[in-house]
Amino acid sequence: MSDLEIRPLREDEQRPAQTLFMRSLHRPPVSDAQWEWLGDSFEPGRTWGAFAGDVLAGTALSWGSRLRVPGGQERGVALVTRVGVRADHRRRGALTALMRAQLADVAARGEVFAALRATEPVIYGRFGYGVGVLAQRAVVVRDKAVFHPGLPVAGEVRLVGTEGVVDLLSALYDRVARDRVGSVARPRALWNTSIGWSTGTDTHQQVAVHTGPDGDDGFAVFSTARSGDKTVATVTDLKGATPEAVNALWRFLVSIDLLDEVDVLSRPLDEQVRAMFTDPRAVREVTQSNDLSLRLVDVPAALAARSWAGEAVLRVADPFLPENSGTYRVSPSGMSTVEEVADVELGVDVLAQLYLGAVRPSALADVGRLRLSGVDAAARVDAAFAVDRPAWAGTFF
Numbered sequence: 291m292s293d294l295e296i297r298p299l300r301e302d303e304q305r306p307a308q309t310l311f312m313r314s315l316h317r318p319p320v321s322d323a324q325w326e327w328l329g330d331s332f333e334p335g336r337t338w339g340a341f342a343g344d345v346l347a348g349t350a351l352s353w354g355s356r357l358r359v360p361g362g363q364e365r366g367v368a369l370v371t372r373v374g375v376r377a378d379h380r381r382r383g384a385l386t387a388l389m390r391a392q393l394a395d396v397a398a399r400g401e402v403f404a405a406l407r408a409t410e411p412v413i414y415g416r417f418g419y420g421v422g423v424l425a426q427r428a429v430v431v432r433d434k435a436v437f438h439p440g441l442p443v444a445g446e447v448r449l450v451g452t453e454g455v456v457d458l459l460s461a462l463y464d465r466v467a468r469d470r471v472g473s474v475a476r477p478r479a480l481w482n483t484s485i486g487w488s489t490g491t492d493t494h495q496q497v498a499v500h501t502g503p504d505g506d507d508g509f510a511v512f513s514t515a516r517s518g519d520k521t522v523a524t525v526t527d528l529k530g531a532t533p534e535a536v537n538a539l540w541r542f543l544v545s546i547d548l549l550d551e552v553d554v555l556s557r558p559l560d561e562q563v564r565a566m567f568t569d570p571r572a573v574r575e576v577t578q579s580n581d582l583s584l585r586l587v588d589v590p591a592a593l594a595a596r597s598w599a600g601e602a603v604l605r606v607a608d609p610f611l612p613e614n615s616g617t618y619r620v621s622p623s624g625m626s627t628v629e630e631v632a633d634v635e636l637g638v639d640v641l642a643q644l645y646l647g648a649v650r651p652s653a654l655a656d657v658g659r660l661r662l663s664g665v666d667a668a669a670r671v672d673a674a675f676a677v678d679r680p681a682w683a684g685t686f687f
């Protein structure tokens with residue numbers, strides 16, 4: 291919409307933007323106590339506002355972070371969050387204009403990717419995002435849950451208070467949770483949001499830390515609440531350096547008295563949660579969830595950053611950022627721009643789904659999301675994108 295002004299917000303405009311975002315999610319504005327933390331969860335110049343005259347009609351922010359890609363390299367990623375448009379200004383292009391300004395800013399900062407967790411994934415495909423990391427959610431029924439006697443467990447778990455908890459967890463996270471492909475560095479602003487703002491409020495968030503033979507090596511963040519006729523622990527974060535640390539935290543959570551269920555929101559797809567228990571039905575459900583939507587902001591840089599397990603030629607279309615459109619050869623020896631017949635033609639949003647290995651290219655061809663051409667193209671393209679282990683982020687923002 292031409293009469294919108296899009297610009298970075300000033301310091302004094304951050305709280306109105308936060309209120310706008312909370313309202314768009316049908317949640318009340320933050321209290322002064324919460325603002326003590328949230329006021330410190332913005333990075334200069336990275337909160338955008340869409341103004342219709344004097345009215346702040348929409349907002350979107352990002353934080354600077356790093357993403358681990360296949361092969362072990364890290365590249366800059368903008369973690370996009372707090373996206374909202376006022377109900378009386380919706381469907382007039384405010385989000386589109388915000389996304390355009392934000393992606394241009396991310397590119398200008400030299401960040402190769404943007405990532406977000408979408409309320410509704412249908413919103414973001416048009417801006418080039420695709421679900422790039424999948425995870426699983428597991429709900430354990432406590433009265434059926436007996437851990438398998440062979441489960442390797444070591445060390446101690448302790449509950450920690452709120453004093454200094456952000457420093458403790460951020461250092462621990464950096465030490466134990468950054469090796470995995472798909473993981474993102476957590477900026478201070480993210481910690482202030484996820485942990486800090488429930489400090490001093492009436493949420494029942496608790497933090498458990500695991501100590502192994504070499505010191506602290508894992509943690510879990512959870513809150514407990516009545517849900518219908520059950521008492522449920524909802525676990526928003528569970529990270530450990532070793533299987534022993536992760537298992538011990540699982541065992542601790544499931545051992546807490548007077549709980550009916552433990553609902554762990556994000557675990558890696560390859561965690562064999564049912565195999566932990568003597569009766570696999572102790573795990574009431576395991577559901578696949580969207581862990582991270584990814585946007586390749588600089589396609590050549592993204593293709594050059596990851597390792598490739600084979601060779602293929604990709605023809606990429608990016609209508610929102612046309613400078614990314616082109617034909618690229620990827621191989622174990624690197625990436626080059628080429629002018630030749632491609633093995634696969636795909637949109638940048640589909641490339642985002644493939645990039646970290648969340649899904650096989652030939653499976654997306656089967657449902658018409660990309661086009662393979664030439665003899666053996668499916669096998670060649672599948673082999674190029676193949677990864678050893680599913681990516682996992684496990685970070686809420």
Ligand SMILES: CC(=O)SCCNC(=O)CCNC(=O)[C@H](O)C(C)(C)COP(=O)(O)OP(=O)(O)OC[C@H]1O[C@@H](n2cnc3c(N)ncnc32)[C@H](O)[C@@H]1OP(=O)(O)O
Pocket residue numbers: 314315348370371372373374375376379380381382383384385386387406407408409410412413416
């Ligand atoms: C990372 C995060 O923070 S996720 C949180 C996202 N925020 C929310 O869900 C809060 C509630 N929703 C909102 O605030 C708004 O509806 C938003 C931000 C989702 C969309 O803002 P708008 O300014 O209305 O979007 P805009 O007018 O630019 O729409 C662009 C296109 O997307 C489509 N679109 C936008 N939102 C949706 C949606 N929720 N479902 C389906 N299509 C949508 C529009 O129809 C439009 O399509 P068109 O170009 O074919 O006509």
